[in-house]
Amino acid sequence: MASSWWKQIIHSTGFGVLTRSLYVIATSLALQIVCNWWQPLFPCSPIWQFQVLPGSFLSFLCFAVHAISWLLVLAVCLTLDYAELMGVKQVYYSILGLPSPLYQKSEEHRRLFQHFRHPLSSSLLVVLWFIPMMCWDRFLLASGFTLYLLLGHSLDTEDYDYLKEQYELKEEQLWQSRLR
Template sequence: MLSETLRFSVWGSSFLYTFYVLCNFMYFLSNQYDNQKIASRPESDDNLVLTMLWDFLIDTCLISAFILQHSVMASDFVKRIYSALKIEDLDRSVYNACSAAVLHLMVKTWVPVSLVTLWNINTTSYSKIWLLMTAIHVLGWVFIYSGCLMMDISELVGLKQVLYKISCRPCPMNMKSRELRRFYGHMRHPSFTGFLMILWIHPIMSIDRLLLAVILTVYMIGMWNIDEDDYRYHSYVIQRKKRELS
């Protein structure tokens, strides 16, 4: 009984903390007003270039820490450690919590670099542009979260793994077809288009946001390994769903 309580406590804490951080992350990426204030703030430092380079380095380290954590904790080596400790059902919960912690650190300690901006559109003076930007970001987040729902949201948040462990059933991923496991391995999060919209379509493209957009875009492209076999499998599943619903 204690084991079950601990497992649910770990999952519940991970879920609540991840949800809180994701809300902060959404505000961080999509907020327009704070960025507008930062971009219009005068620089008073005498060594502007040196200050900009230092801030640039801090932001680069923050993004790199997130990518490193995201990659290392998803490796087979870490998964084998969980299996050896008999806590493989908590793999996803711990992964989500650690990802949220690094993301939280990045959001809270991010240093805006307003010395250089590629474009700066004052949305406070143009309500139509504000509405357009808001609509695009809302659509992007809808793409991201609807994609997660269509995959298996209970597995993505780690709940299904804990439930299966308690009921003495195999790991949920092992019960999926080989083709689906291969597809998930090449494309675990169906959020590429949504994140591209959110990262690149913004009224202010400061140099620090450009850094974030470039690095995350390159990272997502590098991790996106969909091939012809995956495409054929996905097409087959869609056609089968259509036949079932018709």
């Protein structure tokens, strides 16, 4: 649904402003269906399995890596415009008769989204792969998601620098608001 072919179809029907919202709704629906009706493909014969005792270093490491990954998901949501990522801002601007919010973004921001459509995906990859026991069904899911990301993104250091700058700006604004 992120392809130019699909966007042309939506724009030709007069619902172009809903492109992002439809994408988010379809993705959410697909994920909900997968979560609700997930059936293991094979009995859980692990590909790898590490003994993780409560309180052990490996247990702490798994927890820390997952916690950091989810915090990065939150940081990206706060750094980037979450309402725009969800498609709500585009609809709101259209109702007000304003141009797309994308036109108000810097060139660096637009460049980032040409290279990286799913800013939360890298952290989710870590959550999928970094576990003490990997079964075949999760391995297939993680492998498919990894291939999708490898084939669909072309980030470079300019994109990273822009994200870092935006994160530092948001962090500074957060600290200034707390000091007031």
